[in-house]
Amino acid sequence: MKKILTLNNRSVARYLMIALCAISALTVHAQEDVYKAEMDVLDAQGEAIIQQYRELMKQDPKGEQPQTKEKVQLLSNMLDSLGQVQLQLVKRIIRENQQNDIPVPYIKNAMYELGYEGLKEALNPKAAYYNHPDLKNPKALLANYEKRKPGTTFHELTMQDMSGKEVKLSQWVGKGQYVLIDFWASWCGPCRQEMPNVVANYEKYHQKGFEVVGVSFDQKKDAWTAAVQQMGMNWPQMSDLKGWKCAAAPLYGISSIPSSVLVDPEGKIVAMDLRGKALGEKLKEIYKF
Numbered sequence: 001m002k003k004i005l006t007l008n009n010r011s012v013a014r015y016l017m018i019a020l021c022a023i024s025a026l027t028v029h030a031q032e033d034v035y036k037a038e039m040d041v042l043d044a045q046g047e048a049i050i051q052q053y054r055e056l057m058k059q060d061p062k063g064e065q066p067q068t069k070e071k072v073q074l075l076s077n078m079l080d081s082l083g084q085v086q087l088q089l090v091k092r093i094i095r096e097n098q099q100n101d102i103p104v105p106y107i108k109n110a111m112y113e114l115g116y117e118g119l120k121e122a123l124n125p126k127a128a129y130y131n132h133p134d135l136k137n138p139k140a141l142l143a144n145y146e147k148r149k150p151g152t153t154f155h156e157l158t159m160q161d162m163s164g165k166e167v168k169l170s171q172w173v174g175k176g177q178y179v180l181i182d183f184w185a186s187w188c189g190p191c192r193q194e195m196p197n198v199v200a201n202y203e204k205y206h207q208k209g210f211e212v213v214g215v216s217f218d219q220k221k222d223a224w225t226a227a228v229q230q231m232g233m234n235w236p237q238m239s240d241l242k243g244w245k246c247a248a249a250p251l252y253g254i255s256s257i258p259s260s261v262l263v264d265p266e267g268k269i270v271a272m273d274l275r276g277k278a279l280g281e282k283l284k285e286i287y288k289f
Contacts, residue, residue, distance in 0.1 A: 033102055035093050042086050049079050087113055091121075098127045104134050111138040112256070116145040116272065144253025145272070148261050152269045154181070155251045157215065159238040162225050167238050169213060174267030177209040178286060180279075183248060183259040185217040186227035191258040194275055195231045201279055202235060208287045211235065217257055219243040 053075050060068040090110045094103045107114070107122045114122060119142050124130065147155075157169045173179045182198060184191040202212050216239035218224035228237055240247055248254055252261065262271040262282065274282055 032100075035089065035102070039086065039089060042082060042089070046079060046082050049075055049082070083113070086110075090114070091118060094122045097129075098124065101129045101132060103127075104129050104132045107138050108134050111141050116142075116149055119145065141255065144255055147251070147253035148269055148272050150269055150271060154261070154263050154267050154269060157238065157248055157251065159215070159240045159247070162221075162228065162237050167236070169238075172211050172213050172236060173263050174265075176265045177211055178265060178270075178283075179211045179213060179263045180274075181213050181215060181252075181261050181263060183215050183217065183252070183254050183257050185243075185257060186220075186223040187218070188257050192227075192231065194258050195233065197276060197279060199232050199234075201283055205283050205287055210283065210287070213238065215239065215246070215248050216241075217243055217246045217249075217254075 053072070056068060056071055056075075057063065063069060063072060087110065090106045091114075093106050097103050103122065107119075111119055119138060123135065123139060123142055129135070154169065154173050158166060161167045169181065173181070180198070184195070186192075198212060202210065212233075212235040214228070214233060214235060214237040216224050216237060218227075218239055219241050221239075221241060224237075224239060224241070227233075246254075252259075258275065259273055260275075261269045262274055264270045271282055
């Protein structure tokens, strides 16, 4: 499956990541993977949805018509739902095959979609596949997750704000309010795509005490500050302008952005990588509206 389109949420990324599992499984377990046929059916359903999107874009290449936007959202939702079905299949494959290597390609390709709890369960040290060399990257990702898992006290950061003044995370975090530490960059397309959602939740809950602190992985100050203004990010910002050499990367185990941690009033991390509906649902749970 090729990465051939972008819809308005993470559904395609989720679907395509997991769809690759069927291809990997065919290569590695051609004779023994009884799950491939089941995954292939889901893969074909996803391809049909993508084909509908291709045809839609032929008629309205820029996607500007209201009816096009409506159909794109519908297809996006369908693909997102399909991705969830695939993810549940991957989890079942892992549970049912602790004594063989069948889960390896599935874990490798779906590691980001499994999330912390799912990946931790998949990388069971007692599983027969645990020491398989293809699990090097999933293990590294899990180690990164451990640095910002729920229950962990936030890690202090000292950087500069947009005026060049030195600031610390502790100026906002652990001061009696919930704070979303948002790791992003002006050059990051998915970050820009997610930002309206962060802005909407900030505007809804800020008066209740909710705060956001942006930690930028930018290297160019002008690009950083321009993006903040353009996207209406009216919350504190900090950066050391070192890109992927940013001090936050090793400290919080950040290997991809956007990423985030939600910290409680006492400075304990309560959730990580809340995006899309998940962020709003968590804040609704906290603030009761």
